[in-house]
Amino acid sequence: MGQIIMNDISEVQKINSRIWTVAEIESLFALPFSDLMFQAQQVHRQHFDANEVQVSTLLSIKTGGCSEDCGYCSQSAHHETPVKREPLMALDEVLVAATRAKASGATRFCMGAAWRGPQQKDMETVLEMVRAVKGLGLETCVTLGMLKAEQAEQLREAGLDYYNHNLDTAPEFYGQVITTHTYQDRLDTLGRVRKVGIKVCSGGIVGMGESRTQRAALIAQLANLNPAPESVPINMLVQVEGTPLRGAENLDHIEFVRTVAVARIAMPQSLVRLSAGRGEMADSVQALCFLAGANSIFYGEKLLTADNPDTGSDQALFVKLGIRVMSA
Numbered sequence: 045m046g047q048i049i050m051n052d053i054s055e056v057q058k059i060n061s062r063i064w065t066v067a068e069i070e071s072l073f074a075l076p077f078s079d080l081m082f083q084a085q086q087v088h089r090q091h092f093d094a095n096e097v098q099v100s101t102l103l104s105i106k107t108g109g110c111s112e113d114c115g116y117c118s119q120s121a122h123h124e125t126p127v128k129r130e131p132l133m134a135l136d137e138v139l140v141a142a143t144r145a146k147a148s149g150a151t152r153f154c155m156g157a158a159w160r161g162p163q164q165k166d167m168e169t170v171l172e173m174v175r176a177v178k179g180l181g182l183e184t185c186v187t188l189g190m191l192k193a194e195q196a197e198q199l200r201e202a203g204l205d206y207y208n209h210n211l212d213t214a215p216e217f218y219g220q221v222i223t224t225h226t227y228q229d230r231l232d233t234l235g236r237v238r239k240v241g242i243k244v245c246s247g248g249i250v251g252m253g254e255s256r257t258q259r260a261a262l263i264a265q266l267a268n269l270n271p272a273p274e275s276v277p278i279n280m281l282v283q284v285e286g287t288p289l290r291g292a293e294n295l296d297h298i299e300f301v302r303t304v305a306v307a308r309i310a311m312p313q314s315l316v317r318l319s320a321g322r323g324e325m326a327d328s329v330q331a332l333c334f335l336a337g338a339n340s341i342f343y344g345e346k347l348l349t350a351d352n353p354d355t356g357s358d359q360a361l362f363v364k365l366g367i368r369v370m371s372a
């Protein structure tokens with residue numbers, strides 16, 4: 045019996061060593077739920093301790109007033125939302141938040157800015173933040189929008205570990221969500237990040253009204269980046285008042301779990317992060333996501349502008365499930 049399972053795993057591995065077609069990913073989506081979960085767990089256990097979850101905390105270092113028109117985003121200047129604009133934070137405020145995140149158990153600190161891309165005048169402040177947060181013994185991640193080659197180089201020199209830049213959805217659906225930049229712009233920034241040797245964090249959002257084929261196409265894009273991103277955040281749309289995507293049809297949670305499982309199978313060595321939207325998920329749904337191979341979360345009361353479960357309830361969930369925090 046054990047032998048058969050090993051053979052199954054090596055079959056999965058063979059598939060992963062070649063380019064994924066959208067049709068192959070769709071056929072994973074179409075599997076009976078138990079078969080999909082079984083396959084995802086086999087892949088997960090081959091590469092990771094299935095009882096360990098990586099824990100990242102987010103901080104919005106520059107909030108609102110963004111020039112881009114992303115249809116889901118509370119921070120776009122194109123939409124009237126409850127989010128207030130705030131200027132780039134001062135270094136000491138960031139350090140207070142990072143110190144608190146470390147004390148409550150996070151190992152990675154991710155700083156997000158509502159920019160199309162950073163202006164050179166802000167880069168020095170962000171670089172100082174990266175150096176200082178790294179100095180606390182945390183892994184560092186920033187998400188600043190589109191980068192120029194020299195900005196990627198500056199971030200690498202500052203010691204940045206990860207750059208987050210999501211592909212967000214399928215190329216075919218992108219234009220219905222965002223018109224102020226293109227899919228190719230996003231791919232170009234990811235290429236610049238890779239080129240300087242910074243690890244890539246890239247994922248997307250589901251529940252925006254995309255089809256299953258488009259969810260499959262997003263996963264195919266990410267898995268075929270070659271190498272796949274080291275971290276893959278899977279966000280469930282947080283519907284924000286005043287954004288064009290407010291009112292999109294809710295995605296069934298079982299379909300969300302399927303998306304996580306498919307991401308795990310297509311990207312066996314990546315951290316797959318159960319990201320935005322956990323606040324609306326019962327513990328049982330989150331447990332299914334961990335069973336499907338999710339092994340990272342955003343931890344802390346806020347995402348960037350939206351609420352996230354409080355740290356106490358996440359700690360209680362980890363105890364209930366026997367989950368340990370993955371060391372950095």
Ligand code: SAM
Nearest residue numbers: 116117157158159187188189210279281282320
């Ligand atoms: N401005 C930068 C950018 O767009 O890359 C960095 C910040 S942006 C808020 C980071 C990511 O957060 C987006 O790419 C998107 O995937 C996610 N995000 C933003 N608003 C969201 C929402 N309402 N629900 C789910 N995910 C969201």
Ligand code: DTB
Nearest residue numbers: 156187277319320347348349350
């Ligand atoms: C990611 O994929 N999700 C995070 C992080 N990367 C930057 C952001 C989620 C934002 C959720 C909505 C908000 O807080 O405004």
Ligand code: SF4
Nearest residue numbers: 110112114117120158
């Ligand atoms: Fe700006 Fe990023 Fe929000 Fe798009 S997702 S509006 S680029 S902050």
